[in-house]
Amino acid sequence: xxxxxxxxxxxxxxxxxxxxxxxxxxxxxxxxxxxxxxxxxxxxxxxxxxxxxxxxxxxxxxxxxxxxxxxxxxxxxxxxxxxxxxxxxxxxxxxxxxxxxxxxxxxxxxxxxxxxxxxxxxxxxxxxxxxxxxxxxxxxxxxxxxxxxxxxxxxxxxxxxxxxxxxxxxxxxxxxxxxxxxxxxxxxxx
Amino acid sequence: xxxxxxxxxxxxxxxxxxxxxxxxxxxxxxxxxxxxxxxxxxxxxxxxxxxxxxxxxxxxxxxxxxxxxxxxxxxxxxxxxxxxxxxxxxxxxxxxxxxxxxxxxxxxxxxxxxxxxxxxxxxxxxxxxxxxxxxxxxxxxxxxxxxxxxxxxxxxxxxxxxxxxxxxxxxxxxxxxxxxxxxxxxxxxxxxxxxxxxxxxxxxxxxxxxxxxxxxxxxxxxxxxxxxxxxxxxxxxxxxxxxxxxxxxxxxxxxxxxxxxxxxxxxxxxxxxxxxxxxxxxxxxxxxxxxxxxxxxxxxxxxxxx
Numbered sequence: 001x002x003x004x005x006x007x008x009x010x011x012x013x014x015x016x017x018x019x020x021x022x023x024x025x026x027x028x029x030x031x032x033x034x035x036x037x038x039x040x041x042x043x044x045x046x047x048x049x050x051x052x053x054x055x056x057x058x059x060x061x062x063x064x065x066x067x068x069x070x071x072x073x074x075x076x077x078x079x080x081x082x083x084x085x086x087x088x089x090x091x092x093x094x095x096x097x098x099x100x101x102x103x104x105x106x107x108x109x110x111x112x113x114x115x116x117x118x119x120x121x122x123x124x125x126x127x128x129x130x131x132x133x134x135x136x137x138x139x140x141x142x143x144x145x146x147x148x149x150x151x152x153x154x155x156x157x158x159x160x161x162x163x164x165x166x167x168x169x170x171x172x173x174x175x176x177x178x179x180x181x182x183x184x185x186x187x188x189x190x
Numbered sequence: 191x192x193x194x195x196x197x198x199x200x201x202x203x204x205x206x207x208x209x210x211x212x213x214x215x216x217x218x219x220x221x222x223x224x225x226x227x228x229x230x231x232x233x234x235x236x237x238x239x240x241x242x243x244x245x246x247x248x249x250x251x252x253x254x255x256x257x258x259x260x261x262x263x264x265x266x267x268x269x270x271x272x273x274x275x276x277x278x279x280x281x282x283x284x285x286x287x288x289x290x291x292x293x294x295x296x297x298x299x300x301x302x303x304x305x306x307x308x309x310x311x312x313x314x315x316x317x318x319x320x321x322x323x324x325x326x327x328x329x330x331x332x333x334x335x336x337x338x339x340x341x342x343x344x345x346x347x348x349x350x351x352x353x354x355x356x357x358x359x360x361x362x363x364x365x366x367x368x369x370x371x372x373x374x375x376x377x378x379x380x381x382x383x384x385x386x387x388x389x390x391x392x393x394x395x396x397x398x399x400x401x402x403x404x405x406x407x408x409x410x411x412x413x414x415x416x417x418x419x420x421x422x423x424x425x426x427x428x429x430x431x432x433x434x435x436x437x438x439x440x441x442x443x444x445x446x447x448x449x450x451x452x453x454x455x456x457x458x459x460x461x462x463x464x465x466x467x468x469x470x471x472x473x474x475x476x477x478x479x480x481x482x483x484x485x486x487x488x489x490x491x492x493x494x495x496x
Contacts, residue, residue, distance in 0.1 A: 022246050027233075030242065035230030046238055053242055057249040119225040126222055141208045142223060143231055148201075163201060170199055170207065174219050 002028045007067040015060060026053065029071070033078045036143045039127060040135065042082050043089055052078040068150065075144045076154035079136075129176040134169030137162050326350040 003010055003024075013021035033052055037045035055077045063073060127135055140151045148166075152159040203213045210227070212220050234242065330350055334343050 017250055019243075019247065022250075023243055026239065026243055026246065030234050030239070031231045034234055035227070035232065039226070039230045046234070049234070050242055050245060053246055054249045057246045061251075120229045123222065123226045123229050127226070138208070142227060145209075163204075166204055166208070167199055167201075170204060170219065173222060174216070177218050177222060 003067050007070070011060075011063075011070070022057070025056075029053070029056075029074050032143045032145075033074065036075065036139050037078060037082055039139050039143070040082055042085060044085065048078065048081045048085055051081045055081070068147070071144060072146050072150040072154055075140060075146060079140075079154065126173045126176045130169050130172050134165050134172065137165040138169045138173075141166060 010021050010024055014025055030049060030053065034045055034049050037048050042048050052074065056074055059077075063070065065073070130138070136155065137151055137157075140146050140155070141148070144150075146154075148159050148162050151157075152162045155162070157165075199207070199213075199216070203216065206213050207216060207220055207223055210220075210224060233239070330343070330346050334346075
């Protein structure tokens with residue numbers, strides 16, 4: 001956990017309107033939330049991130065809990081906003097977006113960029129082998145640092161179902177790696 | 191004891207892998223998860239971060255000052271607030287302009303400026319001016335013996351109570367009354383002389399001498415009513431001044447009719463747009479905008495919304 005023992009004071013400062021506290025919360029949450037939204041294939045991940053953070057600001061007076069609960073609450077909001085976006089887009093036909101979505105901007109250096117693209121493609125290819133539920137559970141745990149119980153609560157599943165999904169998801173990822181998830185065609189653009 | 195590659199992962203190993211720690215025999219899977227985290231979990235672009243922080247600040251409760259940058263969602267209330275602010279500012283400016291022009295504002299409008307800490311010119315505060323006029327009226331009454339409380343006395347009291355000079359027509363009434371008195375005295379003398387000659391022919395002289403008695407009556411009544419104003423409210427004193435002024439005009443008209451002059455009109459033209467009560471500008475102060483003042487906004491101020 002990033003805040004650790006300082007989390008209560010950060011939360012109190014944020015409730016009092018402290019700019020630095022909100023900046024700290026943003027810096028702690030935004031990268032993980034944005035990564036989750038991108039990896040889940042959000043069409044407009046930055047817009048969904050903004051909606052999520054604004055919801056956090058609006059509902060903070062009603063929040064009660066520690067840092068783990070706070071993080072899980074923020075990811076629950078992000079997940080709900082993502083579902084809202086998908087419902088909106090389902091009502092108006094658009095070209096289907098691959099799931100998982102594009103990662104963030106590449107590194108500026110050419111060599112790093114090439115390696116980064118290989119890694120990104122590899123990751124995307126593996127994640128694409130997973131079911132949506134497996135991806136959801138694994139990404140919440142991996143990016144959100146959430147426990148099985150927290151993922152179960154925010155996704156409306158039982159803890160046993162979450163454990164089963166993550167186990168099967170990791171097994172599928174391992175199989176994809178064994179098969180060689182990154183094909184030559186995926187590197188052709190390099 | 192290690193575990194074989196491809197073996198079923200247990201919950202403990204899964205927790206370790208998802209926490210970014212290594213698990214024997216699952217190095218490639220751990221590396222993939224690390225790459226996944228590094229690939230997707232990245233700091234937002236600096237401009238996005240700035241935008242998000244500003245949007246978050248604008249969403250905070252009203253007790254906290256919003257930052258200048260706002261989201262598209264919060265721009266609409268801003269536009270409305272700007273328009274409301276501009277309309278309110280224009281209303282306040284117009285109201286203050288009325289006050290500068292010498293118009294007494296109603297209490298709610300004056301109170302609004304008071305609450306804002308703005309002192310308006312030419313406004314009654316209801317106390318010092320009225321108190322000053324009351325003392326002035328009392329001083330005139332005290333300085334004038336009852337025997338000398340004639341038409342001019344009534345006018346002085348009326349002017350003191352009103353806080354401004356009576357109209358020219360009313361001020362001339364006493365002079366005309368004195369002239370009428372003189373003419374009446376002359377005619378009375380002539381009548382008495384004729385009566386001496388012709389018995390009972392002095393009626394015309396007595397009639398023409400009624401200007402003096404009317405003036406004295408006006409002064410006496412004004413004096414009595416003025417003394418009743420000691421404990422009157424500011425509004426009652428203002429009413430007294432206006433009524434006395436009107437009675438002075440009426441007195442002047444009756445005097446003029448007796449003299450055969452048309453007299454002042456019932457509602458004199460210069461008073462037609464005078465503010466009611468005291469506190470108005472001196473006579474001759476222009477009320478309307480000066481000639482040549484353009485009606486539109488100043489040059490360079492666009493008419494459209496900002």
